[in-house]
Structures are given as C-alpha cells and as structure tokens.
Amino acid sequence: MENLSRKPDLAYLAELSQSQRAIPAGAALLPESTPLIVRVERGIAMRYTLLEDGRRQVEALVYPGDLCGLTSVLYGPGASYYEALTPMMLSSFDPADLHQPLPDGPDRTTTLVWLMTRELTRLSGWLASVGQRNANEGIAWFVMHAWERAEAVGLIEKDSAPFPFAQQVVADSLGLSLVHTNKTIRRLRDQGLFRIAGGRVRISSLPALRRAAAL
Known part of the structure; x- marks a missing residue:
C-alpha cells in the first residue's frame, strides 16, 4: 500500500x-x-x-x-x-x-x-475546539481553520478569504450560545485580530490569530 x-x-x-x-x-x-x-x-x-x-x-x-x-x-x-x-x-x-x-x-x-x-x-x-478551547480560543480557531481551508484551494483574494458563515453556524460549530458568539466575535475584532465584512474575512496577523486560537 x-x-x-x-x-x-x-x-x-x-x-x-x-x-x-x-x-x-x-x-x-x-x-x-x-x-x-x-x-x-x-x-x-x-x-x-x-x-x-x-x-x-x-x-x-x-x-x-x-x-x-x-x-x-x-x-x-x-x-x-x-x-x-x-x-x-x-x-x-x-x-x-x-x-x-x-x-x-x-x-x-x-x-x-x-x-x-x-x-x-x-x-x-474540531473536537478539541468544542471540548477544550474557551470561546475566545474557539472562535479564533474557527476563523483560522476557515482561512487555512480557503488557502489550500486557492480562494484567498486581495488578502481576504470567503467567510459565508452566519454567527449561528459558528455557534453551532463550537457549542456556544448565539449571544456569547456575537460578543466574542466583537471582542476579537476590537482586538484587531480579524475583520469580517461582505462575506469575507481579513486577518491582521496570522501568528497572532494562531496564538489566540492556542495553536
């Protein structure tokens, strides 16, 4: 084999x-x-x-x-x-x-x-994120995962990746409430880690996002 x-x-x-x-x-x-x-x-x-x-x-x-x-x-x-x-x-x-x-x-x-x-x-x-990462780490991991999947198939354009994920999808991925997901995404955005707009995500610093995701 x-x-x-x-x-x-x-x-x-x-x-x-x-x-x-x-x-x-x-x-x-x-x-x-x-x-x-x-x-x-x-x-x-x-x-x-x-x-x-x-x-x-x-x-x-x-x-x-x-x-x-x-x-x-x-x-x-x-x-x-x-x-x-x-x-x-x-x-x-x-x-x-x-x-x-x-x-x-x-x-x-x-x-x-x-x-x-x-x-x-x-x-x-995925299981490690659901079971062990806190909300900050889990959402940072989700954004990083989406970026890496998009990068692997050539979908990065103008320093942004497709992000067609409603907050409910993110919440259901990580076992979080919608309210907690919304607040955490805003907190990480305000920290300058990433920006989501128009169905795409831009990451300010990949190393910083990886650290935030405990990767």
Whole structure:
C-alpha cells in the first residue's frame, strides 16, 4: 500500500463523474434516500448532525475538492447532513465506481483510506475546539481553520478569504450560545485580530490569530 502521508492523485475522479449540477445556498448536497457521493467543484458547505429536539452540531466545513457521502456509502446511512452555504457546483459519482480497480492509476482503496484519514484528522481538531478551547480560543480557531481551508484551494483574494458563515453556524460549530458568539466575535475584532465584512474575512496577523486560537 502507498504511503498514506502523501496526497494521492485525485485527477481520475473527473473521469468517473456522471453529471454536474448547480445548487443554491441553503440546499442539501445529498439526497436522503439514494446513496450518492458528490465532489465539490465550487462553493462552500457545512456538515452537521441534528438532535431529536432540533439542536444542531456542525461537524465540518466543506470546500472545493472534498467528497461528500463517503461515510454513508461505505458504512451505511448516518446522522450527518450537508447544506450549501454558498451557491455550489457538484459532480456526482456512482459509489460502485469508486471500488473498481484501475489498470493504470492510483489504488482506489488507498485513496479512500487517505480521504477518510484526512477527515478523521480534521475532526480531531474540531473536537478539541468544542471540548477544550474557551470561546475566545474557539472562535479564533474557527476563523483560522476557515482561512487555512480557503488557502489550500486557492480562494484567498486581495488578502481576504470567503467567510459565508452566519454567527449561528459558528455557534453551532463550537457549542456556544448565539449571544456569547456575537460578543466574542466583537471582542476579537476590537482586538484587531480579524475583520469580517461582505462575506469575507481579513486577518491582521496570522501568528497572532494562531496564538489566540492556542495553536
């Protein structure tokens, strides 16, 4: 098996795409009834879990290049949902195609394991923020995480990153109340760590923000 520390070549996924579709902000990325895997080509989404009383825990941010639906296809339906936070373009795949061997190309089993391992690594950081970081640290971490995800896929423009996250999304990511989230964001803004406006965030000093996030 290949070295899992090295990112596999995912270019072959373009050949497996059966269709592309555009969806608006607020729409679900995956159907609830049919197992499906989609790849994000453009746009930003979130993955979340709902409790029986309607409370929501945001589990992850989803950016271009991410695959959605892997867990439910491999292990059966789960409790996670995907919602577009911006207009998006998605490529759809037949889950069975991801298991077919390639005569000349990357081993797909290794690729799937790499993708799942990457998601587990991100989830570990997410859990640390929910469980251990205080409100200041957690929100600083969320902004830093959004910046790094955007930077990784080339979405930094004019020293700013997309930030299509309502304060309720930030609150539901970190287990905070909306009031506490609002006050903390204003406090960190007033400290000069970042500025959010027009759906984008500008960071004054990345090292200072990392320190504030206990990174």
